[in-house]
Amino acid sequence: MDRILTLLSKELQQHGAVIAAVLAFLAMIGGLLLLGTEVGPRTITMLEAHASFVRIFLPLFGMALGHRLVVREYASPTHIFLTSLPIHRWEVLLTKYLLGLALVGFTAGASLVVTGLVASLREPVTHGWLALVMVRTEVFAVALWSVLFALGLFGRWRFPLYLGLGLGLIFLGTSTDVALSRFWPFALVDETFVLERLAPPWGALAGTSALAAAFVALGFWLGAGREGRLLEGLSAPMSLRQKAGIALGFAFVLVILEVLDLERPPDAFVFESETVARHGRVSVLHGERDAAEAALLAATLDDDLSRAADLLGLEALGPVFVAPRADLGPSEVEHEPLDEDEPGVLVRAAWPHPGFETARFRAFTLARAIEKATEGRARHEPRVWVLVGLSHHLVSADAPPEWSRRAAWLARQRAPRFGSLRQRQRLEERFGAPAADAWAWTAFEALAAEADALSLRAFVRDVLGPPAWPPVEVIATRIEPVEARMADHTGVHADALEAAWRARLAPLEAGLERMRAEVEVERDGGLRGVRARAIGGDEETCVLLHAALGPFDLPLEREALDREEAPCGQLDERVVLGRYGPGDRVFVGVERAALGGWLRLHASRRTVR
Known part of the structure; x- marks a missing residue:
């Protein structure tokens, strides 16, 4: 002892x-x-x-x-x-x-x-x-x-044992069902x-x-x-021959593990609930009393996917999974990203809802399915208007009149120019997703009216078709932008599209209500606050949106925004105090319920001083 x-x-x-x-x-x-x-x-x-x-x-x-x-x-x-x-x-x-x-x-x-x-x-x-x-x-x-x-x-074998044990556990945990x-x-x-x-x-x-x-x-x-x-x-120290043998052995094992991981198909996402309506490549989760409506929605979405795949020359789109979420608005849809190598698209919406906007939901789901099939290529900002326009075009037979009126309302704020189609993120942040979608849809409808079906299909397949090798794709986009491809395939140049687009929207502007909003960042009792005022429609519902921004101007997701809801006439009473201090960068916006959805009357990024 x-x-x-x-x-x-x-x-x-x-x-x-x-x-x-x-x-x-x-x-x-x-x-x-x-x-x-x-x-x-x-x-x-x-x-x-x-x-x-x-x-x-x-x-x-x-x-x-x-x-x-x-x-x-x-x-x-x-x-x-x-x-x-x-x-x-x-x-x-x-x-x-x-x-x-x-x-x-x-x-x-x-x-x-x-x-x-x-x-x-x-x-x-x-x-x-x-x-x-x-x-x-x-x-x-x-x-x-x-x-x-x-x-x-x-001794000298401890590092190979550590490494082998660690790699073995990682392989079992990530590449097997153990x-x-x-x-x-x-x-x-x-x-x-x-x-x-x-x-x-x-x-x-x-x-x-x-x-x-x-x-x-x-x-x-x-x-x-x-x-x-x-x-x-x-x-005793490890000899050079032993070190080389161990290195070669681990390299061989890593290659084998990589091959086994590539050969293992990714786990497919599935709904485990029994209350699921399935049709083709679409699964819709529903309540016990909504089986008939879910079956109809699944069949409709599956038909949309088939028509879009045929138009784009793709083997198939999907699978698509639809889940209800009651706290979303009737025109709001949420995309829940799956793993990168996991097939399928998961979307959530306020379904079933008395005012559920089925056509916009179908268009949104189509766009996400096409984006997944093209490995994100269709979401590239200069061509995303084609993606949004095409997905809405395929369901336009059921489009409500509010779609066109939303685009006409936006045309009052900004002239229909081709350049605005290339700035999707900025347009959506300033005017909201419903108006930005309607903007791209009306432009695509104007193009469809000017071009024949075969040339329109060739243009869509060129812009949204299967992805090429990334370096080649980047070079091709620089050399031949979307407007040049549009002119080559359809014969419609950017200025001709703008003229047809304006002619489509001009008659719809008459009779639209004047709506605007103002926002100021003020000082009150030593605290920094945000105050907003909406002009027009005092009894309608308005929402004050705000969120803290980081140091970089990244796109803002709707889920990241705080919402302060009130009647538009009382919106100036909604003051956000104490949440932001001097030097903070803040996004501030005002939305109003109008034209079947939320229209963003104001949006800006400000620095509190």
């Missing part, structure tokens, strides 16, 4: 300063995790900061500690000196194992204690809950250190780690303890077996 205490004193003197510095750094990391968890929008409990610490930073600390206590010791002359003393090899190994175990266990336990104290200030935290998390934490810490202690004794969280020790720190309050995972605790015991036995066998000759052989 005295020899072990002496060895422990030696270890602390040799490594104490470095260990103290690492622990201080980990304390800072823990504080940052607490702060991030506190402000996180999806935080369930503050103990999630402890879970993140244990899953990410505790293994890194264990690896650093194993390198310091085990690897450096047996690769330095200190080990030779210790073997000359009347000390058993197992005593040296036991000292290092117990010291590392104490440090890893203390660090993990301290993380939980601090996090638990912080959590108790804002949520009910019971002693039983904390005790259960502590048991899971400490058993995981024991297994973690046992594994790293044993791997550290492999759920690592079901196996110990990962089962102890799975998604229920800090959420389960009552039931201990007895199976995972027993399995993890057995795993820890097995690696401890392996480590002591490596360190003390064969009178230390095995450990001395492993501690």
Whole structure:
């Protein structure tokens, strides 16, 4: 016992300063995790900061500690000196194992204690809950250190083992259906780690303890077996031939894993609910009383996809998944992006809704399906008006009269020029998506009236068809822009399109209500505020939109905007105070419910001074 205490004193003197510095750094990391968890929008409990610490930073600390206590010791002359003393090899190994175990266990336990104290200030935290998390934490810490202690004794082979183990786990987790969280020790720190309050995972605790015991036995066998000759052989430097062989072996394994990953088809998104109407490549999630309407919508969308694919010369479009979302407006549609390699398009809308604008929803869904099929090429801003115009054109038989009137309202604010079609993002931010869609649709309808069907199809396929090699595509777009392709295929030049477009919109401007809005950033009681006023339609519904902007002028998603709704005549009473300070960049807008949707009467980006 005295020899072990002496060895422990030696270890602390040799490594104490470095260990103290690492622990201080980990304390800072823990504080940052607490702060991030506190402000996180999806935080369930503050103990999630402890879970993140244990899953990410505790293994890194264990690896650093194993390198310091085990690897450096047996690769330095200190080990030779210790073997000359009347000390058993197992005593040296036991000292290092117990010291590392104490440090890893203390660090993990301290993380939980601090996090638990912080959590108790804002949520009910019971002693039983904390005790259960502590048991899971400490058993995981024991297994973690046992594994790293044993791997550290492999000497020159430890890095290939680390790398192979890491790559193997990554491959199993990302390229197979194996759920690592079901196996110990990962089962102890799975998604229920800090959420389960009552039931201990007895199976995972027993399995993890057995795993820890097995690696401890392996480590002591490596360190003390064969009178230390095995450990001395492993501690020798790796030869150049061995390094080259390992590098080639890992390169070969990486190539094989990449080939296997490419051959594995991506998981297809599916609705797991039984209340789904399916027709062709369309699935519509619905309530129990909406089965008939869902079946009709699925059949209609599937027909739209078939006609669009035929027009574009594509094999197929979709699949498309439709999910209801009751808090959206009747003319609002939301696109939920799936994984890049996951086939399909998921859209949400207020369906079924008494005022649901089915035609606009169909056009939006078509545009997203075409964008997905062309790998985003159709969404390129100079050609996006063709995408939007075509998708609305294909459903124009059911288009309400408000579509044309929205475009006529926008024509009062901005002359129908071809250049405005190339500025989709700016147009949508200033006047709103419904008006911007109507703008592109009326321009496309004017083109369709001037060109014959075959030339229009050739133009659409050229602009929105299957993507070419990206560098070639960029060069081709620079050399021959969309207006030049339009003139080549249809014979309609930009000025002729503008004339036909104006002639289509001019008769619709008569009788439209005058609507405008004003916005100012003011100072009130030491706080910065935003005040808006709408002119016209005092009894109609208006919305004040506002959002903090970052340092770059990126496109704004509608979901990122805060909405303050009020009658237009009372909109000047809606003052946003205290949310923005001097130097903040703010987006401010005013929308009014008119022409079957939301028209944006004002939009600007301002700096609060």
